[in-house]
Amino acid sequence: MQKLQLWERYKNRLYHNAELDLSVDTSRMNFPDSYLEEMEPRLQKAFEEMADLEAGAIANPDEQRMVGHYWLRAPQLAPTAELAEEIKATLASVKAFASSVHQGNIAAPDGHRFENLLVVGIGGSALGPQFIADSLGSAQDRMKVFFFDNTDPDGMDKVLAEIGSGLKRTLTVVISKSGGTKETRNGMLEARQAFEQAGLHFAAHAVAVTGSDSELDRTASQEGWLGTLPMWDWVGGRTSVTSAVGLLPAALQGIDIDRLLAGARICDQATRSRSTRDNPAALLALSWFHATAGKGERDMVLLPYKDRLLLFSRYLQQLIMESLGKELDRDGKKVLQGITVYGNKGSTDQHAYVQQLREGVPNFFVTFIEVLKDREGASMLVEPGATSGDYLSGFFQGTRSALYEKDRESVTITIREISPASIGALIALYERAVGLYASLINVNAYHQPGVEAGKKAAGTVLKLQGEILEMLRRQPERDFTCADMAMTLARPEEVETVFIILRHLAANPSHGVSVTAGEKVWENRFSAGK
Structure with a gap:
């Protein structure tokens, strides 16, 4: 053309x-x-x-739930007055909490203001907040933001090393609707241990965003965390960024969440x-x-x-x-x-x-x-008549x-x-x-039935790992090949999974599993505590 x-x-x-x-x-x-x-x-x-x-129709028939992320930026559209008030009240709570942190009314136990923010979540509870933090962050942010967004120990160690001695002035936001998401649960436990090893009381540094009466909600209440904000079952994780999931970290970072919501609301009207x-x-x-x-x-x-x-x-x-x-x-x-x-x-x-x-x-x-x-302000000319930004547009x-x-x-x-x-x-x-x-x-x-299937499969693997560890500890004098272990557990069809589990266990000191090399890697022999 x-x-x-x-x-x-x-x-x-x-x-x-x-x-x-x-x-x-x-x-x-x-x-x-x-x-x-x-x-x-x-x-x-x-x-x-x-x-x-x-208008509030059941859009998720698997769980008989409404889908209402659009109401988050226009509460008047919610199907009931009660829901509209909950949305408004939560937004007010987000702003009030962030303001109290910034003013030092909610402060670190040493009396200083919180300077760092550690967000613990996965999937929609991390990707949205990360996108907002990275796209809108600046050197003038009220708090420096870090993320635990996986159950990778080395990744969490890297983040903790970056925070360093600043941990004592770090506020932790743990985000999980159900409160039982294993990756987020693990991140919370790793964070808790880091605080305790630094001589700090985790609850004095923690706030939760979670469903009412979830496992996380109960933990936060029992331990006396700094606060809890709601996640509703009618907001899916991948569309939760304009709920407290995204708004609380953004507000703490110093981002204008009213303008964020206004942009979403105007676009909603257009669409x-x-x-x-x-x-x-x-x-x-x-x-x-x-x-x-x-x-x-x-x-x-x-x-x-x-x-x-x-x-x-x-x-x-x-x-x-x-x-x-x-x-x-x-x-x-x-x-x-x-x-x-x-x-x-x-x-x-x-x-x-x-x-x-x-x-x-x-x-x-x-x-x-x-x-x-x-950018803000004028750009230098990298050659006559052209800036770096002109080149970006040209490309x-x-x-x-x-x-x-x-x-x-x-x-x-x-x-x-x-x-x-x-x-x-x-x-x-x-x-x-x-x-x-x-x-x-x-x-x-x-x-998202596929996501749930993956979680169930992971649970099956971890259950098998427990059986393997129990067998190793019951027979400490014996070493097993993966085939031996699968047969002993009467699970011959799971020999590949058994091999992968054993190899991972032996590579890490946590479970006390040792390995003796065989002629072929699948002939390695594993035992407890040798």
């Missing part, structure tokens, strides 16, 4: 929201002009379902439009449907041309892949749906995988995110053109600057796009 023709298509397809200064450009998606009209009946059905969801051309989330969902044939046939590559958006692809991986990656549709038909998401940042990717994107297997579509404002435009020349499709989202409002808008935009796309492909975006 000639450049002037592309310009005309750009003008015809460009969505722009003046209030948010946000644009969505679908001109580099090669769907025909008739596509929107052809998809209109399905999209109107999706709008109806989204309206029902916002409620029943006019497809005036709804940016609908335009995204339709672009995804076109690019993937409605079957996940292509991957989504996210290329934000801004360092502060580096973690956006990780955040969207959970939001999109956990919501859309489903074996069955809502009618019980096997569909194997989903969209694979990956990305890093521009222009770094031009020195990484753009070569393949342009000339390799065409199994993807790209989402570019353009940020118009380079974005060049990559977009180079890909389109090779029939690689892309969507471009443009925002004026990185701010709490624009980050809130991006979050809301993708939350709605995911919901609409899920309706188009007839899957339930609000449950």
Whole structure:
């Protein structure tokens, strides 16, 4: 297509929201002009379902739960006055708690203000807060933020080493809806031990964000933690960033959470439009449907041309892949749906995988995110007439053109600057796009049976590990190959799992398991305490 023709298509397809200064450009998606009209009946059905969801319909039938993350930034839309008041009260509590910490009214036991913030969570309880912290943080933050976002001991040791002697002035926020998520539970216990080893009382440094009467809620109450804020069962982890899950860490960091919520709220209003051309989330969902044939046939590559958006692809991986990656549709038909998401940042990717994107297997579509404002204040000229930011813009435009020349499709989202409002808008935009796309492909975006299956499988492995350790301690004079152990436990079919468990146990001193090398690695012999 000639450049002037592309310009005309750009003008015809460009969505722009003046209030948010946000644009969505679908001109580099090669769907025909008739596509929107052809998809209109399905999209109107999706709008109806989204309206029902916002009105309080049961959207997660597995657990008989409503899905109400939209109410978090517009409490008046909640289906009951009681829910609306809870949302307002929680926001007020978040602000009050953060203010008390900043003013030193809630302080470290030594009387000094808390200077560091350790957030313990996983999945949606970490990815959202991490994205906000990284995208909006600065040297002027009220508190320096650290994360335990896995159950990796070495990773936690690394974080604790970075905090160092600052642990005595570190506030810990533990986030878990159920209170029983093992990774978060482990992170809390590791944090507790670090505080105790430093001669500090953990409860005097801890606050919880959790469900009412959860295991974590009871622990915080019994031990006298500094506070507890609610997580509701109608807010899923991957859409919880505008609840206390994301708002408390952000407020403590010093981020303007009112502006974050305002940006999300304005975008929510825009994405409620029943006019497809005036709804940016609908335009995204339709672009995804076109690019993937409605079957996940292509991957989504996210290329934000801004360092502060580096973690956006990780955040969207959970939001999109956990919501859309489903074996069955809502009618019980096997569909194997989903969209694979990956990305890093521009222009770094031009020195990484753009070569393949342009000339390799065409199994993807790209989402570019353009940020118009380079930095606060003026930039130096790196050569006559050009700044570093001009180069970044040039690389974005060049990559977009180079890909389109090779029939690689892309969507471009443009925002004026990185701010709490624009980050809130991006979050809301993708939350709605995911919901609409899920309706188009007839899957339930609000449950995650695969995640629960993985947790159950992990529990089975740990139960087997307990049986192995018990057998080793019962027969300390004997050494076992993995095959010996599997047979002794009457679990011959689990020999591979037994081998993996034994090898891990022997590599770590915690359980006192030793190993004697065999001729082949699977012939190694394991024993207790030799």
